Amino acid sequence: MSTFSELGLKEPIKKALVDLGYETPTVIQEKAIPQIINSDQDLKAFAQTGTGKTAAFSLPIIEQVDPSIKSTQAIILSPTRELAVQIGKNIEEFSKYIPDLKVATVYGGANIEQQIKQLKKGVQIVIGTPGRTVDLIKRRVLNLSQVQWLVLDEADEMLNMGFKDELDKVLEATPESKQTLLFSATFPKEVEAIAKNYMSDPVEITSGQKNQGSDNVSHEYYLVTERTRYAALKRVADVNPNIYAIVFCRTRRETQEVADFLIRDGYSADALHGDLSQGQRDSVMEKFRKKNIQMLVATDVAARGLDVDNLTHVINHKLPDQIENYNHRSGRTGRAGNKGISIALVTKKERGRLHPIERIIKKKFVHTPVPSGKEICEKQLFHLIDKVKNISVNEEEIAEFTPAINEMLAGLSREELIQKFVSLEFNTFLSYYQNAPDLNDLSSKENSRGRSSSEDMTRFFINLGRKDRLNPAKLIGLINDQGIGDKIEIGAIDILDTFSFFELDKNFEEQALLKFQENEPDFNGRNVNIEITKTDRGGGRDRNRRRGKSGGGFNGKRRSRDAKPNSKREFGRRREDTSPKKAHSGFGRRRRKS
The missing domain is CATH 3.30.70.330 (RRM (RNA recognition motif) domain)
Known part of the structure; x- marks a missing residue:
């Protein structure tokens, strides 16, 4: 494998890469960077999520952009605000030792007047979502007549989101002499059509086989019923005490409901979907990146642009409508050399939908039983013991309390002390899963649809x-x-x-x-x-x-409209396999009810 020094990048870029901890290029970077620098031929690149494709197209553009020219020389289109912001941030980091190079990120949901003001000062590289980019073109603020590079990032997703008309309008505003760089994680027919209609004899490069899933991700499926789907999700979380996951849902409504259930059951979770304001989305994403949230429940579109390298799991609460999106979902884990697990919760009727996904990712799903209550309790117990064993003790601060503590616990043996301290955290877990049903018995009455x-x-x-x-x-x-x-x-x-x-x-x-x-x-x-x-x-x-x-019906009296329902709902009396239950401990950073 070559180094970044061998790829033809100038010294300021290499210096920034060293600061960021970049040592050797990924496969897609090694192939794409010299191709873009040394040729003006269009490029069609397959790159799985998490393979470093942002650097693959942005580094050679930064290398060739002329900071002395104020006009826009590169336009990068992205399907979502989150991904656009992330790309903009990366480019600013890569070019931090090139002070005259200006970068602007434009997207809906933000103040357009501020974006216009920034563009009028002169910007060499613009990253934008299709809708806002077209809006700025119509206002004659964004002039793309001098563009040398057009990047279509996540082209498949832009088409899935219905941005074909916007893509057409942006392409019409750019000169024919530009170099078009198309990057996509999957290559359905629609993306191939873009390449055919808007690219001239493109070079094709791939990182691995086209549409194939990452080698670092294993794929499992749990058989559930509609009644036990949520309970199975909770058991996946409970059997993995250090879980750090995205839970994918198909609709905004389903996303919010699942997140509400998890939060009210005491899990460290939140929702990310299109109904949230930009400020709310930014807040949720920031908390997730800092691991203040362990489980992010999201739609496919909202999760684009999440730059998180250490996800342990991706959980498909329901399979995506378009099977190509499964590859996008699973690619959120197993990044930066880490291993990851992609889990699908499917009913017997849905199991057949796994076969076409297996053909795309060229891997088999492994049927995994839903964890039993005993299995979860055992895992959580030893996780608790491990935490106690490795906890740091501030001997100086606790010293003054030690005599009183010793006196209060004087009558207990070592074994009794261990049992009591463990039970303090663990009793709720034992109680929660006591007599828990076997969710793998799909024929049982209590596990059926209801x-x-x-x-x-x-x-x-x-x-x-x-x-x-x-x-x-x-x-x-x-x-x-x-x-x-x-x-x-x-x-x-x-x-x-x-x-x-x-x-x-x-x-x-x-x-x-x-x-x-x-x-x-x-x-x-x-x-x-x-x-x-x-x-x-x-x-x-x-x-x-x-x-x-x-x-036995009744009509209650109308109360004042100022009266509000209790916002702190208690969800502890419904069977585990039908709905959320009472919050229990043992799962990091859980909310405590007052």
Whole structure:
């Protein structure tokens, strides 16, 4: 393998690379950098996520850009704000010893007037998202007539996000003489079409086989039901005490709900999706990079641009709609020479979708049983012992308290002391997984989808729905806030537009009606009405017939609109395989309920 000195880079760039700890180029860098420097031929490059592709296209551009010319000489397009910002940051680091070289990153969600002001001062390299780039071109602020290099980074994702029209407009604004550099982790037909339509006889280079997954990532799948999917996710977290993972979901709504469940169950987690403001997204990403968050629940698009090298796991809560995106997801782990694990939670019906993914990544998924409660407790116990063994003791600070501590513990033997200190943290875990069901038994009644358990459940109507901003997590909190019973089981939940249905253990039927009537709860200022329904699931839009007044329904009185529902929801009374449970310790940086 060559060194950066042998790739034709000038001294200021090499000095910056030394400061950043770059020693030897990756395969894609070794191939792309000399090609871009020594040729003006278009380039089509396959580069897996985490292989150093940003340096592969930016270093040769920095090498050749003329800082004395104020016009824009390179335009780099990126599908997301996060990735654009990351590329801009990298280029600024690579060029820090070239003071006259100016870099601007432009994207939606930020103050466009500030971006315009920066561009008018003269910028040689512009990194932008397609939408904001086109906007600045239309305003005649961004002039690309002198561009020598056009980079399409993550070209496959830009097409997936519907940016074809924007790409066309940017390409139209650039001269034909430019060098087009197309980088992509996968090469579906649409990307090949871009190469065919907008590139002239491109050179093709790859880092590994095209579309193949990273050799540092192993692929596992857990068989689950819809009812046990979330429980399996929690067990993956609990059996890996030092987990540092991205949990991928398909939709923004699913992402937020899973994150809410994890947070309320005491896990160190947060959500990242397109409904968050730029400030919120930046805050979440910063906390994740600093490991103040161990599990980031994200959509495919939102996770682009996350520059994190030490992820232990990628967890597919659900497989992506487009199988090519699986490669993007799994590529977030196993970076910088580290090993990583990509896990897919799939039902029996979804298992067939693994085969085309295996053909793309050229690897087999290994079927792994969902960890048992005993297995998790054992792993957490020894993790706790290891933490105790390696903890640093400030002998000077604790010395004054030692005599009093020794006196208080004088009657306990060494074995008793060990047991008590371990149990202090571990008892909650043991209690949580005591008599935990085997989630691998997909035929069991309690692990099935939940509809078959209706004989033991009472189905209720509630006059709240999606238009009231009700979701399963908020409904569970509303039910638990009524104090119906310490061990009440909540079954199937159906959230509709203006009303919803939920199931409760039949033994708590009367208590539920009574408590809701006594408490007269409101939800966002609206009085709550629940009634018992029949559980016939025959045809029709609403297949449930509500009982009349004799069925036990009630109408609560409307409270003041200033009244707000309790934001601290207790989620500790629902079966582990159907919903979030009570927070337990043993999983680093968990939130504690006051």
